Amino acid sequence: xxxSSLGFGVLATVLFLSACSGPRQTPFEIIPDMDHQAKxxxxxxNPFFADRRASRKPVEGTVAQGKLFDDDAYHLGVxxxxxxxxxxxxxxxxxxxxxQRKFNTYCSPCHGQTGDxxxxxxxxxxxxxxxxxxxxxxxxxxxxxYSIASDGRRQMNGYRNQVSDHDRWAIVSYVRALQRASAxxxxxxxxxxxxxxx
Ligand code: HEC
Numbered sequence: 001x002x003x004s005s006l007g008f009g010v011l012a013t014v015l016f017l018s019a020c021s022g023p024r025q026t027p028f029e030i031i032p033d034m035d036h037q038a039k040x041x042x043x044x045x046n047p048f049f050a051d052r053r054a055s056r057k058p059v060e061g062t063v064a065q066g067k068l069f070d071d072d073a074y075h076l077g078v079x080x081x082x083x084x085x086x087x088x089x090x091x092x093x094x095x096x097x098x099x100q101r102k103f104n105t106y107c108s109p110c111h112g113q114t115g116d117x118x119x120x121x122x123x124x125x126x127x128x129x130x131x132x133x134x135x136x137x138x139x140x141x142x143x144x145x146y147s148i149a150s151d152g153r154r155q156m157n158g159y160r161n162q163v164s165d166h167d168r169w170a171i172v173s174y175v176r177a178l179q180r181a182s183a184x185x186x187x188x189x190x191x192x193x194x195x196x197x198x
Contacts, residue, residue: 075165076147083143087176089169099174102167106159107149107175115178127155132175133182146172 029035040046040054049056069075073084089095104113112119115132122129130137137145149168152158159168186194 069165073143074169077143077145077150078147083141083147085141085143087142087146087169087172089166089173091173095170096173096177098167099170099172100177102163103171103174103178106163107171110156114182115175116182130156133179138179142172142176145175 042055044054045052046054073079074088077084103115107115108119110119110121110127110129111117111132112122117129117131117133119129121127146168148156148158149163149171150158150160163171180188186197189197
């Protein structure tokens, strides 16, 4: 055996044994890195404070950056217990196209790309997924669809934590476009394309 590989073998054995020093003994540390740091972890006791808790509550009234939700109409879609009637976002083509992208990601697996409730999850399970084309749902105010997308309803979970406020309003605008499209009169189609419909 060459001496370099013998040396390696010895070193590997020493390292192996030092790692096996048992739970009660401090391991032999060649390079301690940053294993030991002067810091307080959550749930630790800290005698500095009267209640001896290391974890401190944020100062009252603290708001995390970007988390000031003081506009109920925009954040909840509800004001004084009533759903708001209209989408507070400015309705533009960009918003609806963006809403389409988000709807296809977050809603269509269950509700289907047209919102008829026949998405892949509905097809492969016994789940009764809501049909967004129903007249009853068409009559919902914008705020109600937004509120369902945010906090869910009955068997559906909310998507408040996955989809931002702005994106949920964009989805609402697209759901409205889908509902309109499902019962669109011929006059909604540009004149030059009307002839191509059967
Ligand atoms: C994991 C499956 C699933 C996803 C994803 C999903 N939904 Fe639903 N949704 C349901 C089910 C199931 C119901 C019916 C709930 C019930 O009535 O028990 C429902 C109901 C609804 C209703 C009410 C329909 C009615 O008949 O009153 C609306 C509106 C709605 N969903 C919108 C959305 C929107 C918008 C999204 C995307 C942000 C979304 N859903 C994502 C499963 C889903």
